[in-house]
Amino acid sequence: MSVExxxxxxHMGNYYIPIATFVKNTLNAKICLPPKITKKTLELGTxxxxxxxxxxxxxxxxxxxxxxxxxxxxxxxxGGGCRFGYYSEVQEEILRNLGxxxxxxxxxxxxxxxxxxxxxxxxxxxxxxxxxxLYSFYLIYxxxxxxxxxxxxxxxxxxxxxxxxxxxxxxxxxxxxxxxxEKIKDLKSISIKYTKLLKEVPIxxxxxxxxVGIVGEIYVLMEPFSSCFLEEExxxxxxxxxxxxxxxxxxxxxxxxxxxxxxxxxxxxQYNIGADGVDSVAHSKVLAKKGFDGIIxxxxxxxxxxxxxxxxxxxxxxxxxxxxxxxxxxxxTSETGVKTRLEAFHDMLLMRKEKNKKWxxxx
Numbered sequence: 304m305s306v307e308x309x310x311x312x313x314h315m316g317n318y319y320i321p322i323a324t325f326v327k328n329t330l331n332a333k334i335c336l337p338p339k340i341t342k343k344t345l346e347l348g349t350x351x352x353x354x355x356x357x358x359x360x361x362x363x364x365x366x367x368x369x370x371x372x373x374x375x376x377x378x379x380x381x382g383g384g385c386r387f388g389y390y391s392e393v394q395e396e397i398l399r400n401l402g403x404x405x406x407x408x409x410x411x412x413x414x415x416x417x418x419x420x421x422x423x424x425x426x427x428x429x430x431x432x433x434x435x436x437l438y439s440f441y442l443i444y445x446x447x448x449x450x451x452x453x454x455x456x457x458x459x460x461x462x463x464x465x466x467x468x469x470x471x472x473x474x475x476x477x478x479x480x481x482x483x484x485e486k487i488k489d490l491k492s493i494s495i496k497y498t499k500l501l502k503e504v505p506i507x508x509x510x511x512x513x514x515v516g517i518v519g520e521i522y523v524l525m526e527p528f529s530s531c532f533l534e535e536e537x538x539x540x541x542x543x544x545x546x547x548x549x550x551x552x553x554x555x556x557x558x559x560x561x562x563x564x565x566x567x568x569x570x571x572x573q574y575n576i577g578a579d580g581v582d583s584v585a586h587s588k589v590l591a592k593k594g595f596d597g598i599i600x601x602x603x604x605x606x607x608x609x610x611x612x613x614x615x616x617x618x619x620x621x622x623x624x625x626x627x628x629x630x631x632x633x634x635x636t637s638e639t640g641v642k643t644r645l646e647a648f649h650d651m652l653l654m655r656k657e658k659n660k661k662w663x664x665x666x
Contacts, residue, residue: 308332308406308427311370312379313363314340316525317450318550320482321443326379328439328485330428335375337366340528344369349634351397357603358633359522360390362529367398377406377427385578385608387522442487444555449494451551453477456501458546462538463508473500508543511660513652516545516590518583518616519601520609523632524548530601530632531641537599540649545595547586548579571615580608584615591623596652598625604633626651 310332312322323334338344340362348365367378378398380391391409398405408423421436453474461470477497484490515537523530524546537544552559559582561575567585575581587598600616602609613629620627628648630641 306376308377309335309375310377310379310427311335311337311367311373311375312381313337313366314526315522316527317454317478318447318525320450320478321446321550322379323482324446324484325439325443328442329424329431329436331430332377332427335370335373337370337373337375340366340526345634351401353393355605356390356393357386357605358529359387359520359526359603360394361634362522362526363390364394364397367394368401368403371398371403371405375405377408379408379410381410385606387578442484442490445487445490446481446484447550448555449490450481451549453497453501454549455546458534458538458544460504460506460508460543461535462541462543463506463512465505465507469504473497473504511656512541512543513597513649513656514543514545514595515597515599515652516547516586516595517599517601518546518548518586518590519579519599520603520606521548521553521579523601523603524579525550529603530630531636531638533599533601533630533641533645536642536645537649540645542649545590547589548582571618572612576608576611578606578608580612583609583612584619587616587619587627588623591619591625595625596656597648598627599630599648600627601630601632604631606631626655 308330310326310330311334312319312326314337319336323336326332326334344365345361346365347368348361348363351368352361352364363380370378380394382388382390391407395407395409406427410420410423417437417440421431421433424436425431457470457474464470477493480493480497484493517524517534525548527534534544534546561581564581564585565572565575567589568581571588572581572584583600587600590598598616598620600609600613616627619625626648628644630644
């Protein structure tokens, strides 16, 4: 008797949309998304995780448990670059010890290996052709680019919308249409439509608004729940937010090559310090040179590459006279504490900007 496959994968921001598109177009199976991340997700993951594992592990494990409870029987894990590359085996063992029965596909790798992934996916869908697989990958490549461009614009302008909720309402409609596409031509029409609608949202953005860049570890950068919705909190204060790290940058950008990021990070770094550490240094330097008012560095508690780069960021802060605020997130992080520190940071940036403005007037 044939088994009906129900496939699931962890959340990370809105990237469930291109992943769901890829799974739907290649595996011809039902997608069983876990619920949006909540405190329950984190509590489930924390309960069954090793004590000192970093928080992305806990979120992923909580996602898996919720998906399995909702009927999923195939789980996909992806990632790599640090200890995260070893997590899938541990997560699988924990879930099996909890009594769940499922297939587990680990596509964790430092490099993209399309033929290997094609063989994995063909186990579920024997009718899958290499042509269809590669077309589907190209489709999500373009889909990710459209998604990231859309979200970059919102990130930089949502703090200045005239009517509260305009951007969020448009984003919801955009996501609902984006997840339904099956062909490149459909994506093009959606991209044109929503780019136009995005630019029509009325904003009142001053030329001298506060600008803050965010750097750090990939998961807490891209999953808003894990950073206590830090970007939204900044936007509420009328701050333009800049973040370089997204999937388009990580997978497809020439700037992400080690030689290029190390070149940008000089003279502060000569060697790769692992995961996103070099990017954190390079982008902090770029943000400082562009005259941003402040930088926020975020990481999971205990993230070694990001801990390694923190003394270097302090040197950048000293050299360019730019304030840097540091956050470490774990299952015990207080959302109230994050908001309080952001409020103080915002007040300090305003005072510095006003002081610099008066100084320029006097000179």
